[in-house]
Amino acid sequence: MKSVEVTNLGIALGHGAKAVNILPDVSFTVEQGECFGLVGESGSGKSTVLRCISLLLEHWRGTVKIGGASVRDMGVIERCRTVQMVFQDPYGSLHPRHSVRTVLYEPLRIHNLDRRQERMEQALRDVGLPISFLDRFPHQLSGGQRQRVAIARALILEPDVLLLDEPTSALDVSVQAEILNLLSDLRARRGYTYILVSHDLAVVDYMCDRFAVMRSGEIVEVLDRAALENNSATHDYARELISASIAYDRAS
Amino acid sequence: MVLPHDTILDVGKLSVSYRSDTGYVDAVRNISFSLGREKLGIVGESGSGKSTVGRALLRLLPTARITADRLDFQGQPLLELSEKQMLDIRGRRMSMILQDPKFSLNPIRRVGDQVAEAYLIHFKCSKAEARAKAMSMLEAVQIRDPQRVYDLYPHEVSGGMGQRIMIAMMLLTDPDVVIADEPTSALDVTVRLQVLGILDDLVSQRGIGLIMISHDLNLVRNFCDRVLIMYAGQVVESLKASEMESARHPYTQGLLAAQPRIGGSRAPLSVLDRKPEWEIPLEGAA
Numbered sequence: 001m002k003s004v005e006v007t008n009l010g011i012a013l014g015h016g017a018k019a020v021n022i023l024p025d026v027s028f029t030v031e032q033g034e035c036f037g038l039v040g041e042s043g044s045g046k047s048t049v050l051r052c053i054s055l056l057l058e059h060w061r062g063t064v065k066i067g068g069a070s071v072r073d074m075g076v077i078e079r080c081r082t083v084q085m086v087f088q089d090p091y092g093s094l095h096p097r098h099s100v101r102t103v104l105y106e107p108l109r110i111h112n113l114d115r116r117q118e119r120m121e122q123a124l125r126d127v128g129l130p131i132s133f134l135d136r137f138p139h140q141l142s143g144g145q146r147q148r149v150a151i152a153r154a155l156i157l158e159p160d161v162l163l164l165d166e167p168t169s170a171l172d173v174s175v176q177a178e179i180l181n182l183l184s185d186l187r188a189r190r191g192y193t194y195i196l197v198s199h200d201l202a203v204v205d206y207m208c209d210r211f212a213v214m215r216s217g218e219i220v221e222v223l224d225r226a227a228l229e230n231n232s233a234t235h236d237y238a239r240e241l242i243s244a245s246i247a248y249d250r251a252s
Numbered sequence: 253m254v255l256p257h258d259t260i261l262d263v264g265k266l267s268v269s270y271r272s273d274t275g276y277v278d279a280v281r282n283i284s285f286s287l288g289r290e291k292l293g294i295v296g297e298s299g300s301g302k303s304t305v306g307r308a309l310l311r312l313l314p315t316a317r318i319t320a321d322r323l324d325f326q327g328q329p330l331l332e333l334s335e336k337q338m339l340d341i342r343g344r345r346m347s348m349i350l351q352d353p354k355f356s357l358n359p360i361r362r363v364g365d366q367v368a369e370a371y372l373i374h375f376k377c378s379k380a381e382a383r384a385k386a387m388s389m390l391e392a393v394q395i396r397d398p399q400r401v402y403d404l405y406p407h408e409v410s411g412g413m414g415q416r417i418m419i420a421m422m423l424l425t426d427p428d429v430v431i432a433d434e435p436t437s438a439l440d441v442t443v444r445l446q447v448l449g450i451l452d453d454l455v456s457q458r459g460i461g462l463i464m465i466s467h468d469l470n471l472v473r474n475f476c477d478r479v480l481i482m483y484a485g486q487v488v489e490s491l492k493a494s495e496m497e498s499a500r501h502p503y504t505q506g507l508l509a510a511q512p513r514i515g516g517s518r519a520p521l522s523v524l525d526r527k528p529e530w531e532i533p534l535e536g537a538a
Binding site for chain 2: 041042143172173174175176177178180181184185199200201202203205206228229240241244245246247248249250
C-alpha cells in the first residue's frame with residue numbers, strides 16, 4: 001500500500017479581486033497503512049483537502065504524491081485505481097435509479113477488468129452484504145446498507161488509498177458502529193491507507209493514529225491519538241476544540 | 253412512575269399512524285408520559301417515531317391519524333380543540349425549535365423581523381414594541397450586538413447564531429412548553445455546548461417544560477432530567493438521565509455501548525443485534 005504526501009497544497013475559489021483563498025498552504029504526510037484524521041469545524045477546509053487529492057477540484061497549487069508519484073502525472077485510469085473516495089451522505093451519493101449491480105459494474109467496465117461477476121460478489125462479501133443485494137435499488141436499502149454499497153464501490157477497484165469524507169455522520173450511532181468496525185477490519189486485513197475527515201473526535205480517536213486539526217483552511221497542529229485523552233495539544237484552537245469535545249463526551 | 257407536581261402536559265396512550273397506499277402505518281404506538289417544569293429527553297434512531305411525537309403534540313400532522321386516551325395541555329384536551337384554538341397554542345403556549353436554522357428561517361426576511369413577528373401575531377402591540385421585545389430577547393440569547401444582527405438576513409449569520417435566533421423566536425412569547433427537535437445536530441461541537449447552555453438557562457429561569465428530541469444519547473443524558481427511549485414507535489424504557497448507566501432494556505444498553513468514546517478502547521464496537529422482543533416495553537416504561 002502507498003503513502004500520501006501533500007506539500008504546499010493551496011486553492012482559491014473565485015476570480016480576480018473576489019478570489020477567496022480557502023486553503024492557503026497545507027502540508028502533511030500519511031504513512032502507508034496509516035489512518036490519518038482531519039478534524040475541524042464546518043468550513044475549515046477539511047473536505048476540500050480530500051477533493052483536491054482526488055482531483056475533484058483541479059486548479060490547486062502544490063503537489064500531492066501517492067506512493068511517490070504525483071497524482072497530476074497519473075492518468076485517470078491509474079489515479080482511480082490508486083485513490084477512491086467515500087462520501088458523507090449515502091442518500092445523495094448513490095444514483096437513485098441504478099441498481100447495486102450497475103453501481104458496481106460501471107467501474108469494472110471502465111477499467112476493463114476481468115471476472116466481473118466474481119469481483120462484484122467479492123466486493124459485497126467484503127462489506128458484509130448478501131449477494132442477492134446486487135439487484136436492489138438504493139431506496140430498498142437502509143442508510144447503513146447504502147454506505148456499505150458506497151464502500152464496496154470504492155473497494156472494487158482495489159485502490160491503495162481511501163478518502164473518507166465524514167463516512168458515518170449521516171448515520172445513527174448503532175449503524176455508525178457497524179461501519180466503523182467494517183472500516184477498521186478492512187484496514188487490518190488489507191492494509192489500506194485512510195484519510196478520514198470527521199467533526200467527531202470520538203470517531204477520530206477510535207479510527208486514527210494521528211490527526212490534523214484544521215481551522216480556516218490551515219492545519220494548526222498535527223497530533224497523536226494519545227494527545228486526545230489528556231488534551232496535550234499546544235495550539236490554543238486545538239486545545240479548545242478537544243476540550244469542547246471531551247466536555248461534550250463526558251459532561252455533567 | 254410518580255407524576256411530577258404541576259404537570260403541564262399529560263399524554264396517555266398516544267398513537268400516530270401515517271396514511272399509505274395500503275392503509276395506515278403505525279409510526280407511534282401507545283406512548284404515555286407526562287411533562288412538568290423539567291427537561292425531558294426523547295431518544296431513538298431515525299424512524300423510531302420521536303419527531304412524530306413532537307409534531308403530534310402540536311397537531312402539525314394534518315394527514316396522519318392521531319389517537320390518544322389523554323392528550324391534555326394544562327387541562328385542555330388538545331385533540332378536541334378546533335384548528336382556530338390550536339393557533340392560539342402553537343407558537344404562543346407551546347413552541348418548537350427545529351433542527352437546522354438554514355432551512356427553518358425565512359431566507360428573504362430580516363431575522364429580527366422574524367423574531368418580532370412571533371410577538372406581533374400573539375399580542376396586541378405596536379411594531380415598535382415588538383421590535384423592542386425582539387431586541388431584548390436577542391440579547392437574552394447572548395447575541396452581542398442585537399441592533400446589528402436584527403437587520404441581517406439568515407444567510408449572513410452563522411449556524412450557531414441562527415439557532416440562537418430560533419431560540420429567541422420560540423421563547424419570546426413565553427410559552428409553557430418548548431419542543432426542541434434536534435436543536436444542535438447541525439452545529440459544530442464548539443458552539444453546540446454554548447447553544448445548549450443558553451437554552452438551559454432560559455428554560456430553567458422561566459420554568460418552561462422542555463421536550464428535547466435527539467438521536468444523541470450523550471447529549472440527552474447530560475442535558476435532560478429524564479429520558480424516554482423510543483424503539484419502533486414505542487417508549488421501551490424511561491429513566492432518570494443520571495441513572496442511564498443502569499439502563500435495563502437491551503436496546504438502551506446497545507446504544508450506549510455502540511458509542512465510541514474519547515480515550516476508549518479500540519476493540520470492535522458492539523453493534524445492535526436487533527430482536528423482535530425488543531419491541532416489548534419494560535414494565536413501567538410506558
